[in-house]
Amino acid sequence: MAEALKIFTQQEAQKLIDMEEVIRTAVARAQNSGIVFLDEIDKIAGASSKHGPDVSREGVQRDLLPVVEGTSVVTKYGMVKTDHILFVASGAFHVSKPSDLIPELQGRFPIRVELNSLSEQEFIQILTEPKNALIVQYKAMLETEGVELKFTDDAIAEIARTAAMVNARSENIGARRLHTIMSNLLEEILFEVPESDVKSLTVDKKKVQETLASVIEDEDLSRYIL
Amino acid sequence: MKIDQLTPRQIVNALDKYIIGQDKAKKMVAIALRNRWRRQQVKEDLREEIIPNNIILIGPTGVGKTEISRRLAKLSNAPFVKVEASKFTEVGYVGRDVESIIRDLLEISVQMVREEKTIAVEGKAHDHAIERMLDTLLPPITAKPKPVGEMGEEDKLELSHQRTREKLRAQLLEGKLDDRPVEIDVPADSTPMMQIFSPMGIEEMGLNIQEMFGGMMPKK
Ligand SMILES: Nc1ncnc2c1ncn2[C@@H]1O[C@H](COP(=O)(O)OP(=O)(O)O)[C@@H](O)[C@H]1O
Ligand SMILES: [Mg+2]
Numbered sequence: 457m458a459e460a461l462k463i464f465t466q467q468e469a470q471k472l473i474d475m476e477e478v479i480r481t482a483v484a485r486a487q488n489s490g491i492v493f494l495d496e497i498d499k500i501a502g503a504s505s506k507h508g509p510d511v512s513r514e515g516v517q518r519d520l521l522p523v524v525e526g527t528s529v530v531t532k533y534g535m536v537k538t539d540h541i542l543f544v545a546s547g548a549f550h551v552s553k554p555s556d557l558i559p560e561l562q563g564r565f566p567i568r569v570e571l572n573s574l575s576e577q578e579f580i581q582i583l584t585e586p587k588n589a590l591i592v593q594y595k596a597m598l599e600t601e602g603v604e605l606k607f608t609d610d611a612i613a614e615i616a617r618t619a620a621m622v623n624a625r626s627e628n629i630g631a632r633r634l635h636t637i638m639s640n641l642l643e644e645i646l647f648e649v650p651e652s653d654v655k656s657l658t659v660d661k662k663k664v665q666e667t668l669a670s671v672i673e674d675e676d677l678s679r680y681i682l
Numbered sequence: 683m684k685i686d687q688l689t690p691r692q693i694v695n696a697l698d699k700y701i702i703g704q705d706k707a708k709k710m711v712a713i714a715l716r717n718r719w720r721r722q723q724v725k726e727d728l729r730e731e732i733i734p735n736n737i738i739l740i741g742p743t744g745v746g747k748t749e750i751s752r753r754l755a756k757l758s759n760a761p762f763v764k765v766e767a768s769k770f771t772e773v774g775y776v777g778r779d780v781e782s783i784i785r786d787l788l789e790i791s792v793q794m795v796r797e798e799k800t801i802a803v804e805g806k807a808h809d810h811a812i813e814r815m816l817d818t819l820l821p822p823i824t825a826k827p828k829p830v831g832e833m834g835e836e837d838k839l840e841l842s843h844q845r846t847r848e849k850l851r852a853q854l855l856e857g858k859l860d861d862r863p864v865e866i867d868v869p870a871d872s873t874p875m876m877q878i879f880s881p882m883g884i885e886e887m888g889l890n891i892q893e894m895f896g897g898m899m900p901k902k
Contacts, residue, residue, distance in 0.1 A: 458860035464811035472803040482791040489760035493751045499768035516770040519780045529784040543736040546747040569707045571741030581702040630744020
């Protein structure tokens with residue numbers, strides 16, 4: 457019954473919504489406040505690879521140019537003007553530089569900002585401070601099963617230290633490393649908790665070291681797991 | 683929260699709640715967002731002269747480039763798409779395909795607005811749903827018109843039917859019937875699956891949004 461009522465409610469809501477108005481509002485919103493994130497822009501900067509069947513990088517830049525400059529794009533909801541859409545491009549620029557982009561496109565991206573690679577101290581903050589911090593998330597998830605998950609300060613420091621170390625030793629993937637480390641660290645707990653009757657669990661430094669030791673010791677393995 | 687009313691400093695403060703460090707990047711995106719709005723307010727002839735404040739975020743992977751942009755979009759209630767520029771260099775792509783970025787952005791925008799409207803009509807939709815459920819459980823009886831003042835058998839039936847309906851309504855509203863089975867017809871393609879995906883989910887999963895939404899738009 458609850459399920460059926462939900463379906464009825466959704467159906468009734470659809471009847472009450474004026475789709476034409478939705479589309480008008482949506483077109484205006486995309487035009488005036490839309491944000492396009494163009495990742496890996498560095499990969500289309502610079503001379504095209506001499507071999508390989510890839511479409512030339514410069515060609516892609518030329519294709520992007522009108523969209524960034526402001527044009528009208530035909531969509532199934534009508535025309536969308538791109539003049540006021542905000543474009544945020546991003547890239548590591550290890551090999552190429554922003555100045556390797558074609559001048560016209562460079563001109564359309566007048567603001568350049570460098571982001572720093574994150575320190576161990578920042579990892580500690582990332583683990584704990586943001587509203588959606590990983591530790592906040594895991595605590596909330598286990599709370600749904602009536603389990604209080606706690607981390608000692610030195611455990612958090614150890615997680616951050618391990619993340620920085622693995623980043624330095626294998627590939628540097630920044631704060632993403634925290635995700636892989638945390639899921640490895642909590643794997644057992646997440647598996648066992650529903651069938652145990654513990655009400656509270658504390659992760660301390662020793663627990664972090666023990667759990668991650670085997671993975672860290674094996675350099676090759678940690679390349680894949682952590 | 684309306685972005686038009688947010689100053690760059692307020693935007694930075696809002697970003698601070700989610701992103702550690704990267705102060706310069708936060709500051710620049712905040713200015714860019716405000717500048718876009720400023721540009722939109724400028725008289726048209728001059729506006730065309732002002733170059734939009736598009737940004738390049740330079741930095742290694744996993745330091746918050748995407749997160750900052752996504753949060754910026756979220757706090758300004760703006761539709762957001764992420765695309766890998768490099769995907770357009772792959773074999774099989776042709777020039778105009780870059781316009782698909784804008785089409786995807788619009789799909790996201792439609793979905794956002796649609797969700798907002800759905801929430802706005804939720805109460806009313808629920809009322810209608812309750813009435814429909816009552817009709818399903820207790821099909822309305824069609825009484826014949828009668829001279830006034832007379833109380834025939836059918837009127838009594840009608841009256842008791844009304845009472846039953848009210849009782850059922852109360853039970854429905856209290857959720858007492860939630861677990862009771864009931865059979866309803868659901869057209870196969872009417873499940874609003876768009877609800878399952880958040881705006882950020884879609885672009886990550888690389889689904890063909892156009893196809894997904896196929897059945898939900900007004901038929902042309
Ligand atoms: N400065 C930061 N503060 C908080 N979280 C961060 C920061 N940098 C990265 N993260 C987290 O790491 C993950 C990857 O970040 P992302 O922004 O996608 O990296 P990229 O710089 O490659 O775009 C996300 O889950 C994000 O929340
Ligand atoms: Mg990235």
